[in-house]
Amino acid sequence: MNLIFVLLSQIIAFPAQPNIKLEVVGQASVTPNLAIFAPHENENVVNDYVSQKVTKYGGVFVILRQNKERWIRFNIDPFEVKIDPNRIFTESGRHKNIIKHNPKLRTNTYVFHRAMLLSKRLAKLITHTMGNTDSSPIWLAIHNNTHGYRGDNKQGRGDISIQLYQQKLANNATFIKAVSQQYGDEDDLFFVTQQQDFNTLQQNGWNVVLQHPQVGVNPEEDNGSLSMYAQKLGIRYINIEAERSTYNFGEDHLIKQQQMVDFVFNQLLDIKD
Ligand SMILES: [Zn+2]
Numbered sequence: 001m002n003l004i005f006v007l008l009s010q011i012i013a014f015p016a017q018p019n020i021k022l023e024v025v026g027q028a029s030v031t032p033n034l035a036i037f038a039p040h041e042n043e044n045v046v047n048d049y050v051s052q053k054v055t056k057y058g059g060v061f062v063i064l065r066q067n068k069e070r071w072i073r074f075n076i077d078p079f080e081v082k083i084d085p086n087r088i089f090t091e092s093g094r095h096k097n098i099i100k101h102n103p104k105l106r107t108n109t110y111v112f113h114r115a116m117l118l119s120k121r122l123a124k125l126i127t128h129t130m131g132n133t134d135s136s137p138i139w140l141a142i143h144n145n146t147h148g149y150r151g152d153n154k155q156g157r158g159d160i161s162i163q164l165y166q167q168k169l170a171n172n173a174t175f176i177k178a179v180s181q182q183y184g185d186e187d188d189l190f191f192v193t194q195q196q197d198f199n200t201l202q203q204n205g206w207n208v209v210l211q212h213p214q215v216g217v218n219p220e221e222d223n224g225s226l227s228m229y230a231q232k233l234g235i236r237y238i239n240i241e242a243e244r245s246t247y248n249f250g251e252d253h254l255i256k257q258q259q260m261v262d263f264v265f266n267q268l269l270d271i272k273d
Contacts, residue, residue: 009051014125016118020072025061026054028131032271034059035130036140037226039086040070043144045244046257050142053261057271062129071101074118081105081115085122086141086225090232093224094119138269139230141239144257145187147250157249160241161186162207175221177212187243188256193231197238197268204267206260211237238264 014020028035036050041064054061064085066072074081087097098105098115105112131137148156149164162181169176180202189207192198201208215221216231230237242257243250265271 008055012125012129014122016121017075019066020122021065022125022129023063023065024129025051025063026059028060028129029135030058030060032058032269033131033135033137034140034269034271035137036061036142037126037130038063038142039126039226040143041065041068042070043142043244045144045242045252045254046142046240046261049254049258050261053265057265060130062126064126072122074115076111076114076118079105079111081111081118083115083119088119088123088224089127089226089229090222090224091116091120092219092222093228094123097224133233133235137235139226139235139237140264141191141226141237143239143241144244144252145241146246147187147243149186157246160189162189162209165189165209174218175212175215176209178210180206180208182207184256185243185253187241187250188253188260189241190260191227191239191241193227193235193237197236200268201263204263206263238268240264 009023009025012022012024036059038044038047047063050061071082072085081098082101083097084101087093094116098112127133145160146158148154149158149161150156163186165176165179166181169179178198182205184207189209190201191209191211193211195210198208198210211227211231213231215228222228227237227239240257240260242253242260245252
């Protein structure tokens with residue numbers, strides 16, 4: 001039987017700059033207490049499928065939208081301040097984020113302070129829309145990455161790959177506790193905060209990275225990402241990453257990422273018919 005889903009979503013505009021929007025499917029604080037976030041608008045391979053899952057099984061799916069790009073741009077006359085929307089969830093992360101993407105912007109300016117404030121307000125709008133953080137929520141993140149990785153001697157691009165995570169762990173990266181590389185493409189992987197989820201994913205043959213618990217307490221690891229913020233709050237977090245085509249380089253791993261989403265719902269969260 002083919003089911004045709006009527007996907008109801010609502011749009012929440014960011015009050016300080018209404019061309020930044022959240023598309024929201026489902027609603028927070030229904031059982032299960034599941035909130036899914038897609039911060040990078042150009043990483044959208046599996047979004048329709050996730051929307052169907054949420055419509056069918058509950059939870060909320062929040063998609064950040066502006067110009068279909070990875071970055072968010074704040075208009076602070078006469079400047080445009082670029083930020084990574086997955087680096088805005090802590091004060092220190094926001095600060096580093098603005099400096100990184102706007103190297104000419106001095107920190108002691110009105111524009112910088114305004115960008116800090118807008119980053120904070122946007123983060124609050126996102127986490128508020130995802131629901132109450134006091135009620136043991138489960139956070140999923142949806143990302144896509146480019147084929148291979150920069151420096152892999154195979155013309156790969158980007159900086160996400162299970163092979164690269166393994167190298168980083170071997171080189172004593174302090175934000176990773178464990179890496180399990182198994183079968184399948186190096187770019188299709190989970191990134192989790194809980195040992196139990198790592199174990200289950202590993203036992204079932206998936207590529208998976210376990211974030212190090214010190215990320216939640218060590219100021220040097222405070223990059224403002226949702227995974228770091230989840231660790232800090234003790235929230236169970238699972239990022240579902242798969243390859244996508246980037247200007248005809250690499251391929252959209254839609255089927256694989258759908259299987260990954262299914263595995264999370266069925267096996268990790270026990271959400272099924
Ligand atoms: Zn991303």
